[in-house]
Amino acid sequence: MSVPRPPRGGPVLAALATAQFLVVLSTSIVNVALPSVAAGLDLPPAALSWVVNAYVLAFGALLLVGGRLADVLGRRRTFAAGMTLFAVASLAAGLAPNAALLVAARAAQGAGAALLAPAALGLVLLVFPPGPGRGRALGVWGAVSGAGGAAGVLLGGLLTDLWGWPAVFHVTVPLAAASLAATLALVPADPPAGGSVDWTGAVSATGGLVGLVYAVTAGNAAAGLAGVLLLGAFALRQRRLGRSARDPLVPSRLLRRGPVTANLAMALLGAVWIGLFYYLPLYQQNVLGHGPLEAGLTQLPLAGAITLASAVAPRLPVRASLVAALAALAAGLAWLARAPADGTFPADLLGPSLLAGAGIGIAFVHLTGLSARGVAPADSGLAGGLVNTARQLGGAVGLAALTAVAAGHAGPAGYRAAFLTAAAIAALTSLFTLTTTRSTS
Template sequence: MNTYPRRTLTLALLSLLQFLIAIDVTVVNVALPAIGERFDAGPAALSWVVTGYTLVGGGLLLLGGRLTDLLGRRRMFLLGAALFAIASLAAGLAPNLETLIAARFAQGAGEALASPAAMSLIALLFPGPEERAKALGVWGAISAGGLVVGVLLSGVIVQLLDWRWIFGINVPLAAVVIAITPTLVRADGPRAAGRRLDLLGAALLTGGPITLVYGILRGSVAATLAGAVLLGAFVLVEARTKSPLVPLSFFAHRTRAVANAATVPLSAGLSTSFFLLTLYMQEVVELSPLQAGLAYLPFCGALLAAIFLTSRLIGAFGTKRTALLGLLVTAAGLGWLARLPDRGGLWVDVLPGMIGVAAGMGIGLLALQNAALSDVTEDDAGTASGVQRSVDQLGGSLGLAVLVGAVVGGGSAQVADYRAAFGWAAVGVLVAAAGVALTARTCPPRDPA
């Protein structure tokens, strides 16, 4: 299991499923107009096709991480992959918007089981800080590539085939992952009996963000407050239950706490960029779906280059200083996009900011991910992975919800809302950078934590 070739093949297998999961975060963006036309749905209803996947995935990731620690990593990885494949088939065959949204919810649940299991397997297969950074760099590069491939693939499929195929392609690839996993990943050892699951906490963490997003999209103060109350109840439940999804003492580890907190605005900025830039390029720059997808090629190149550079930056400067660099570059890119004109062009108005966001995200997210797994053990690797993925998903979902609530209007005022959204996203990332800078002041330059 621990020989180099076997570890490399295992990393490739785990990354393949994460690639499919990442594709499905963004693959629907370019297809939204076609889906809306097919089901006669407006922007607010269509936003659930995007956020439903990430909200359920983010809300259940902590439960997935806990199940990984309790029931076994290979078992949860296979179960999540199977659920993801079945839900993808249901999404491709959906006869109406409600069925499509329900299938997207199920895809998110599949991710919530598989992703923490994969991430914790990587953390334990590559225990050293530098080799773990390289392994997570490969995993992150493939995952980030999936985000961009999702946009490219969506443009090609919508223009040349039919939007339903954006989900159908997942099925055979997930089947390959399920078939090969038992040959590369060792069977789970015996697990302690009698350990309880915090199902109430999982329900609150899933229901709270969904209710909050519903309130934001509907402009309902009551629903928004109800979502906030559910999230507050989650904290109380975790503080009092004997078997919490994540013990609050977990966040006493300062590096993990800061890394997870900083991930929220960074992920919100990424969601902002993907969603709004896709709309801007089609509605303002007037690119076709295929052209809008191809316009993300520079984004993809900058993102992958930054990710492959990150492990060297971590080795030279430490994780926190590398994360700070990524946050500042991201804020600069978002700041550029906050000046989008009402009648802009691709090369001058969009691409410089897009590349800045891509480079900053590649460096920042990977560095924060590495920091969020600091000092993990066999007992809490799944929990740490679940927490990190959860804040990543929920941060992006909530950011996108606020965004969609701001841009459902039409006309030239819509572009003004785009500028405001990018501006606030930049402010959030700068606040995160300030928090990381304060904690990095006491760290030696080469401290990998």
């Protein structure tokens, strides 16, 4: 059952896109503030990394559950619960007096994001039916996603300089409240699809995903083995539930070739995307000597390229522009790898930033659309959860892999190795989409 399109689609999309902006913003805004967090709370490097990892793991591992709850309980209701948790956790993170409470608040923030993100995308897919309107809406979705990553770096430096590290968490609270209020006022309540949540499957899937990501980030083989076993048990349970006509967490009808390949490609894109936003500002500060605010300001061309490309993407043929966009992303990353240690932003970083940003914007919009192609309205929340899971966990695993590559090289060579590895991933993703995407799309 679908929700009638509200008469004011623009304000509805703005409210929901703000939620997506906040989800992406919270992944990147803390990066520039980490040295101040370490000094303020006296954190060693190992503990400091969990200020980032707690959010990423909770968000990525719980997205499937969030997507299923959005379908079972209703998207607007799940969105409201998730946004409330996200806002309260953001406030708590900025008030945290020690590392344990800060990490716990970040995990709660990630859990709230896992509820609200698939529900928000599910509402977009319900409000904007297939056609030009949905294409334009997904273009906006891609634009704010890209802008959120770049704005996080910019705001992180600015707010830390002006008011200290707690401000990077507190800034999201009024925006979250505004998005929640607007969504409740503008979006009609959608009737729940009914059914139940496979909590046993949810626990095994969440535990398996956490185990795999922790294994990559911490180099823990036992966690990796446990993750594989739990995911294997999850797959067997979903298959058994599907045969018995009960409610699996991931119904087999969503495992058709098109959405599966789109989500795999989205995971690879996430690895490159998050890696770029992590390593580019670090390269600028640690190699080129830029300050936090300067590093943030010079992310604006990258954000602008993502925004413009996302707006143009719905007007382009899907298969051809998707393959070309991923190839452009690979070329931009390879270009970045050639930047000298004494380079400048205009001469060595501006061009590749624009090229990579255009590739990200177009690829994100098309892969999001492909992941939802042919999905019934009743499954829109879960479809949103799947595509967000793919991007977030792909980013977590990809960033860990790029970090391992960079650690094997000294000085600027580590950054070049990370950019080259990311370029190779983007090139392989381009080839993958060329061979798996239908030529009629």
